[in-house]
Amino acid sequence: MAGNTDVPSSHYGEPRKFDPNFRGPVHKRSCTDVVCCVIFIVVILGYIALGTVAWFHGDPSKIVYPTDSHGHFCGRQNTPNANKSILFYFNMLKCANPAVLVHLQCPTTQLCVSKCPDRFATLLDSWNTNSWEYYKQFCRPGFDISSKSVVEAIQDEDCPSMIVPSRPFLQRCFPDFITRNGILTVANKTIFKDGENHERSVNDLKDAAKAAHSAPRELWTDITGSISSLLNAKEIGIKIFEDYANSWNWILLGLVFTMMVSLVFILLLRYIAGVLLWLVVFGIIAAVGFGIWHCYWEYSSLRGKPGANVTISDIGFHSDFGVYLQLSQTWLIFMIVLSIIEVVIFVILIFLRARLRIAIALLKESSRAVSYIMSTLLYPIITFFLLAVCIAYWLVTAVFLASSGNAVYKVTAADDKCMYANLACSPKTFSQTNITKVCPGSQCMFAFYGGESAYYRYILVLHLCNLFVFLWLVNFTIALGQCTLAGAFASYYWALKKPKDIPPCPLVSSFTRALRYHTGSLAFGSLILSVVQVIRIVLEYLDRKLKDSQNGCARFVLSCLKCCFWCLERFIKFVNTNAYIMIAIYGKSFCTSSKDAFHLLLRNVLRVYVLDRVTDFLLFLGKLLITGSVGVIAFFVFTHRIPILQEGVPSLNYTWVPLLTVIFGSYVIAHGFLNVYAMCVDTLFLCFCEDLERNDGSPSRPYYMSPGLHKILRKGDEGAKLCAAS
Numbered sequence: 270m271a272g273n274t275d276v277p278s279s280h281y282g283e284p285r286k287f288d289p290n291f292r293g294p295v296h297k298r299s300c301t302d303v304v305c306c307v308i309f310i311v312v313i314l315g316y317i318a319l320g321t322v323a324w325f326h327g328d329p330s331k332i333v334y335p336t337d338s339h340g341h342f343c344g345r346q347n348t349p350n351a352n353k354s355i356l357f358y359f360n361m362l363k364c365a366n367p368a369v370l371v372h373l374q375c376p377t378t379q380l381c382v383s384k385c386p387d388r389f390a391t392l393l394d395s396w397n398t399n400s401w402e403y404y405k406q407f408c409r410p411g412f413d414i415s416s417k418s419v420v421e422a423i424q425d426e427d428c429p430s431m432i433v434p435s436r437p438f439l440q441r442c443f444p445d446f447i448t449r450n451g452i453l454t455v456a457n458k459t460i461f462k463d464g465e466n467h468e469r470s471v472n473d474l475k476d477a478a479k480a481a482h483s484a485p486r487e488l489w490t491d492i493t494g495s496i497s498s499l500l501n502a503k504e505i506g507i508k509i510f511e512d513y514a515n516s517w518n519w520i521l522l523g524l525v526f527t528m529m530v531s532l533v534f535i536l537l538l539r540y541i542a543g544v545l546l547w548l549v550v551f552g553i554i555a556a557v558g559f560g561i562w563h564c565y566w567e568y569s570s571l572r573g574k575p576g577a578n579v580t581i582s583d584i585g586f587h588s589d590f591g592v593y594l595q596l597s598q599t600w601l602i603f604m605i606v607l608s609i610i611e612v613v614i615f616v617i618l619i620f621l622r623a624r625l626r627i628a629i630a631l632l633k634e635s636s637r638a639v640s641y642i643m644s645t646l647l648y649p650i651i652t653f654f655l656l657a658v659c660i661a662y663w664l665v666t667a668v669f670l671a672s673s674g675n676a677v678y679k680v681t682a683a684d685d686k687c688m689y690a691n692l693a694c695s696p697k698t699f700s701q702t703n704i705t706k707v708c709p710g711s712q713c714m715f716a717f718y719g720g721e722s723a724y725y726r727y728i729l730v731l732h733l734c735n736l737f738v739f740l741w742l743v744n745f746t747i748a749l750g751q752c753t754l755a756g757a758f759a760s761y762y763w764a765l766k767k768p769k770d771i772p773p774c775p776l777v778s779s780f781t782r783a784l785r786y787h788t789g790s791l792a793f794g795s796l797i798l799s800v801v802q803v804i805r806i807v808l809e810y811l812d813r814k815l816k817d818s819q820n821g822c823a824r825f826v827l828s829c830l831k832c833c834f835w836c837l838e839r840f841i842k843f844v845n846t847n848a849y850i851m852i853a854i855y856g857k858s859f860c861t862s863s864k865d866a867f868h869l870l871l872r873n874v875l876r877v878y879v880l881d882r883v884t885d886f887l888l889f890l891g892k893l894l895i896t897g898s899v900g901v902i903a904f905f906v907f908t909h910r911i912p913i914l915q916e917g918v919p920s921l922n923y924t925w926v927p928l929l930t931v932i933f934g935s936y937v938i939a940h941g942f943l944n945v946y947a948m949c950v951d952t953l954f955l956c957f958c959e960d961l962e963r964n965d966g967s968p969s970r971p972y973y974m975s976p977g978l979h980k981i982l983r984k985g986d987e988g989a990k991l992c993a994a995s
Contacts, residue, residue, distance in 0.1 A: 294854050299856070301859070323673060327669030327672040339696055344381075350381040355441065357386075359378040360430070382407065386435055392430055397414070408427055408428035519918065524931065524938060534891060538635075543626075543633075553894070554615075560607045571600065631950050631953060631954060634974075641771060642775055648753065678696055696713045740802050745795040748791040749780075752787065753783050754948045755952045758953060760778070762960075791852075801837055801841060808831050808834065847867075849862075850866065866955075891943055892936060956973070960974055
């Protein structure tokens with residue numbers, strides 16, 4: 270094809286030459302990047318060995334049996350706690366601390382007990398009373414009531430400040446509070462026994478703590494505040510669980526409906542892509558415009574009402590979202606956000622309006638390819654399954670690595686400013702040190718499993734290896750999917766008479782070719798991406814460590830590195846995707862395919878605007894349309910605004926629980942379907958550009974593109990601009 274640039278063609282690589290024998294993806298090919306393939310296989314075998322070593326050194330019982338603060342198992346035979354199989358937390362509210370995710374251990378005193386408490390009592394009520402005999406079973410073994418005061422016992426966590434009626438779940442005591450129809454119940458009862466074995470109304474629960482007038486005000490406030498927080502957290506958690514239990518079938522129905530809508534959307538693109546996509550564009554504009562008008566109307570009507578001018582920060586967090594809708598500031602924020610979105614959409618349409626016809630032609634052709642190879646829509650299921658296997662293996666290996674070795678104890682201080690906090694300690698000698706004097710309330714608590722041997726010292730290194738190989742396998746799985754789909758869609762494009770010349774089972778053939786011949790190339794590309802991702806993770810870790818640092822220069826450099834590696838990751842993903850398309854078509858090595866793809870992109874600079882901007886933008890609007898339509902229907906269903914479904918839809922505590930679940934799941938499903946579509950667009954566009962370089966439309970060198978695509982992407986003018994061979 271004739272070029273029209275002033276730069277020699279050698280700078281951008283040589284354009285493709287006419288080959289009368291070329292009929293699409295090369296079938297006679299050889300293995301590529303064999304060295305990387307061997308390394309990849311060795312790494313997988315090493316990963317299996319790592320998992321095996323972790324399995325043998327890790328103790329499954331450390332996961333099955335709960336562990337108290339001294340590292341002793343609850344309910345394990347031949348141990349002091351053999352008859353105490355349930356774990357009791359002194360202050361479960363501390364389990365929300367992020368340290369739980371790091372050490373898999375709640376930073377509060379934990380005790381093995383034979384049964385959970387079945388009554389409410391505070392340490393103040395039980396101190397030196399007849400109820401102490403019941404209460405002391407939840408204190409540290411051997412605790413002497415005469416040795417300390419109430420305040421000291423609570424500060425040193427010798428005893429919990431209170432016990433509440435609880436129920437064992439996963440061998441752990443969880444408070445058994447729930448509110449039904451506005452009435453607080455304990456174990457589905459409205460009457461319970463207090464510390465003195467007297468029957469009390471459940472509504473007197475909070476008042477029981479107030480009876481301790483003799484305690485210091487700070488202690489009384491701490492107890493009542495803990496009760497209120499515990500009740501609120503438990504109530505919200507139970508309500509959310511109930512909502513999921515009552516609406517799971519409707520959520521599943523909504524996700525199935527999303528799959529059907531996504532499939533119909535893709536099929537409609539084949540016949541009415543232009544009309545449908547313009548409807549999507551103007552529909553999104555109209556919907557956002559209506560949202561702006563509605564937000565302004567709500568803002569105007571609430572602005573003059575008393576109490577509506579309160580700011581969101583003043584009211585704090587509320588589980589009832591309707592509280593925020595009564596504030597004028599909420600609607601003002603909504604209006605500003607929607608206005609920004611509307612302006613962005615208008616600007617994009619103004620600058621890319623001339624390219625929309627080209628994008629529509631590509632989407633039509635892609636929809637035709639998908640309709641001829643419908644099995645490609647099911648391939649995301651295979652990718653999801655492989656990713657699930659990778660995630661499960663990584664998680665199991667990480668857990669067994671974390672449970673390897675002996676119990677390691679660290680100082681847990683009541684004050685974060687304690688100089689001994691998180692330092693290693695020994696429970697046997699901890700009482701003989703001066704740490705408790707320097708840091709009152711500090712304890713020597715079980716942290717994690719490790720040791721001093723060479724294996725245990727390198728646990729962190731093994732965790733990093735586990736993470737790196739996990740990322741490599743995930744990226745390889747995604748690369749395999751991209752190469753497989755690219756090979757299938759390339760088989761469609763290079764069929765001269767469609768669908769007659771499309772080879773049988775193109776998806777299966779492409780998958781076997783990619784796995785048989787190009788495992789090394791796919792592993793090479795995914796390895797480069799994995800290295801960059803690991804570096805980004807390390808930079809994020811350093812950024813968190815330096816969060817409170819006063820060295821502004823170091824933080825600035827770190828921020829610049831994070832930005833650079835983020836851009837590098839995006840660029841590598843872009844180049845890899847096009848390299849995998851070239852591998853699927855020509856069967857060359859990763860480096861050669863990357864070079865060919867990069868030169869092809871340089872010879873077709875406008876591809877960035879035509880494909881990666883316009884089509885991605887339209888597909889994103891399609892995802893929003895599918896997600897939004899399903900979300901609106903779900904909103905009307907769960908709010909009982911559809912008369913025919915009012916009796917079948919359950920009453921919910923929080924409507925937003927199933928609604929957000931359906932919306933998030935719908936977007937994931939739509940993203941999976943349209944990602945296949947996006948890969949089809951990428952492949953067909955590269956094939957189209959090569960078609961223009963190889964052929965001229967004459968009887969001896971006919972185009973492989975469809976007449977409709979060639980009509981819009983004319984070779985003479987527009988085609989030469991889009992795919993100019995320098």
